[in-house]
Amino acid sequence: MxxxxxxxxxxxxxxxxxxxxxxxxxxxxxxxxxxxxxxxxxxxxxxxxxFNGDGEIVSFTKISVPPDTFKDEAPYFVGVVKLAEGPQVEGHIIDNGGKIAIGTKVRAAFRKMYVDGDEGLIYYHYKFEPV
Ligand SMILES: [Zn+2]
The missing domain is CATH 3.30.40 (Herpes Virus-1)
Structure with a gap:
C-alpha cells in the first residue's frame, strides 16, 4: 500500500x-x-x-435534497463566508433558530460532518455557527 x-x-x-x-x-x-x-x-x-474562524455570511442556500453522505442532516445550509482575516471559504452553516442571513457574523466550529456507514467512522470538519 x-x-x-x-x-x-x-x-x-x-x-x-x-x-x-x-x-x-x-x-x-x-x-x-x-x-x-x-x-x-x-x-x-x-x-x-x-485563521481565527471569525467571519460573516456572504451567500447561503438551503439544501433540501442532499447527497447520500448528508441524507440524515437535511435540510441544512451551506454558504460562503468572508473571513475577517481575508479569504472567502465555503462551508456548512449551522442554523441556530433562523439567524442565518447575509451579513450574519459567524465563527468556525468543529462539528461531526458525517458517519461512514460501512466503517462507522465519524468525520469532522469546520462548520460556521452564528455568534
Ligand atoms: Zn503575494
Missing part, C-alpha cells in the same frame, strides 16, 4: 485547524493554502497562517 503523501497530511491538518497561508510579499491570505501567491507569482513568500 502506498504511504499517505505529505500533501495529504497537509490537507488534513488544514481541514481540522483552518490553516491556510499568507504571502509575506504582499500580505494576501489564502484558504485552502496555495503554493504560489496569485498576485506575486515567482516572488511569492508563502508561510502558514491559522
Amino acid at each position: 502506498e504511504k499517505p503523501s505529505a500533501s495529504l497530511w497537509r490537507k488534513i491538518k488544514a481541514r481540522y485547524n483552518l490553516i491556510g497561508n499568507e504571502c509575506k510579499n504582499c500580505g494576501t491570505r489564502y484558504f485552502p493554502p496555495r503554493i504560489v501567491c496569485r498576485k506575486c507569482g515567482r516572488k511569492s513568500k508563502m508561510s502558514d497562517f491559522k
Whole structure:
C-alpha cells in the first residue's frame, strides 16, 4: 500500500485547524493554502497562517435534497463566508433558530460532518455557527 503523501497530511491538518497561508510579499491570505501567491507569482513568500474562524455570511442556500453522505442532516445550509482575516471559504452553516442571513457574523466550529456507514467512522470538519 502506498504511504499517505505529505500533501495529504497537509490537507488534513488544514481541514481540522483552518490553516491556510499568507504571502509575506504582499500580505494576501489564502484558504485552502496555495503554493504560489496569485498576485506575486515567482516572488511569492508563502508561510502558514491559522485563521481565527471569525467571519460573516456572504451567500447561503438551503439544501433540501442532499447527497447520500448528508441524507440524515437535511435540510441544512451551506454558504460562503468572508473571513475577517481575508479569504472567502465555503462551508456548512449551522442554523441556530433562523439567524442565518447575509451579513450574519459567524465563527468556525468543529462539528461531526458525517458517519461512514460501512466503517462507522465519524468525520469532522469546520462548520460556521452564528455568534
Ligand atoms: Zn503575494
